[in-house]
Amino acid sequence: MKLNSIYKAAALSTLLLCSSLQAKTVYVATTAIVEHPALDAVRDGIKAVLNENGYTDENLKFTYESAQGQPAIAAQIARKMVGDEPDVIVAIATPSAQAAVSASKNIPVVFSAVTDPVGAKLVPSLTKPGSNVTGLSDMVNVKQHLALIKEFLPNLKSVGVPYNPGEANSVSIVTALKAAASEMGIEIIESAAPKSSDVMIATKQLIGKVDAIYCPTDNTIISAFESVVKVGIDSQTPVFAADTGSVERGAVAAVGYDYGDLGRQTGDLVIRILKGEKPGMIDVKMAEGTDLFVNTKMAARMGVTVPEAVLARATKVIK
Missing domain, CATH: 3.40.50.2300 (Response regulator)
Known part of the structure; x- marks a missing residue:
């Protein structure tokens, strides 16, 4: 009986420990x-x-x-x-x-x-x-992003990039972007936006100097992305992005992660x-996996046509 009681006590102790x-x-x-x-x-x-x-x-x-x-x-x-x-x-x-x-x-x-x-x-x-x-x-494939923009604009010569120079990630992307663009004969023109309230002004400063606007995965720019879209519509300058979420908010297209x-x-x-x-x-x-998002409505509002080849391989089309 005593041994049985010891077994029961041990079992209860184990149960309490597991529950804990x-x-x-x-x-x-x-x-x-x-x-x-x-x-x-x-x-x-x-x-x-x-x-x-x-x-x-x-x-x-x-x-x-x-x-x-x-x-x-x-x-x-x-x-x-x-x-x-x-x-x-x-x-x-x-x-x-x-x-x-x-x-x-x-x-x-x-x-x-x-x-x-x-x-x-x-x-x-x-x-x-x-x-x-x-x-x-x-880390994004900036060469792939530039190639996508060039599909929309075959004569692409210059791309404007609003970014926050205080974000280390943005500095890295712009550096990589310049290297890739140089190989492709494209000029990258930067415009600094240290704060969200600076995004619209920084974007406007690019108009007349660039064929397209590219927004990197810059948290300052993305937090005020609607300002970039408005400038793109008003100036008929297409806006592209590094993240697919921005396509749903007004970018023409992006190859990016979910x-x-x-x-x-x-x-x-x-x-x-x-x-x-x-x-x-x-x-x-x-990070693994990439998607291609296209916004045909915004393409029309910014004065560009979506190539059939891009539509054919898009994982999501926003109309």
């Missing part, structure tokens, strides 16, 4: 430099993957804070998150990632939607980055860390 482990709340703190459809889709994709892997409202604390486009606020958010001691910090876009990596020395940081993680000094290398940091890069899917790819990295892997031993992931 199952009840343990996992805390994932998420932040982004600004709210716009692409970055919001990343956040939602991350949470969807967490839910699918058993982290639900019952055992998951998932927070989100936007820096409203201000690097100083991003730094404040990062410091606060470190003080709250989450299991993982997820930082979306380069400025928020830089703030999180600077603030956190021990808490795992997973970045997402960062164009050039090495150039932004988030990690020393993409392979086994070491420390407490890993993440996902959304940012909801990028969020899911980021979520997979978070799951690996929650299961015990060290972030520094996880290679930085390069």
Whole structure:
């Protein structure tokens, strides 16, 4: 009888321990430099993957804070998150990632939607980055983007690029864009927009100097993208983008990633860390998958015709 009681006590203890482990709340703190459809889709994709892997409202604390486009606020958010001691910090876009990596020395940081993680000094290398940091890069194929614009405008000579020179990701894209354009005989003309309120003025300064406008994955520009579209319509200068979400907001076309899917790819990295892997031993992931979106209505409003070859391979046509 005594032995039986011991077995029962041991079984009860094991059951209570399992229940305790199952009840343990996992805390994932998420932040982004600004709210716009692409970055919001990343956040939602991350949470969807967490839910699918058993982290639900019952055992998951998932927070989100936007820096409203201000690097100083991003730094404040990062410091606060470190003080709250989450299991993982997820930082979306380069400025928020830089703030999180600077603030956190021990808490795992997973970045997402960062164009050039090495150039932004988030990690020393993409392979086994070491420390407490890993993440996902959304480096775009700028040569492919220029080739798409040239399909619309065979005599393309110049492309205007509004961008925020304070965003490391944007600087990397513009540098890559210039190199690719040089090989193709295209001139890149830049126009600086350090703040969202500068976007319309920066875009207007390009009119009369360029054949088309190209908007990189620059969070300042994308947050005020409707301003770029208005200038494009008013001046009959076609606007192209590096992300497909901007086509739904008025760009003529884009070859880019589905940012909801990028969020899911980021979520997979978070799951690996929650299961015990060290972030520094996880290679930085390069975003996978591209789509071609075309907006025929905006093409007409900006004075260009969508080539049949582009329509034929488009994954989504917005009319």
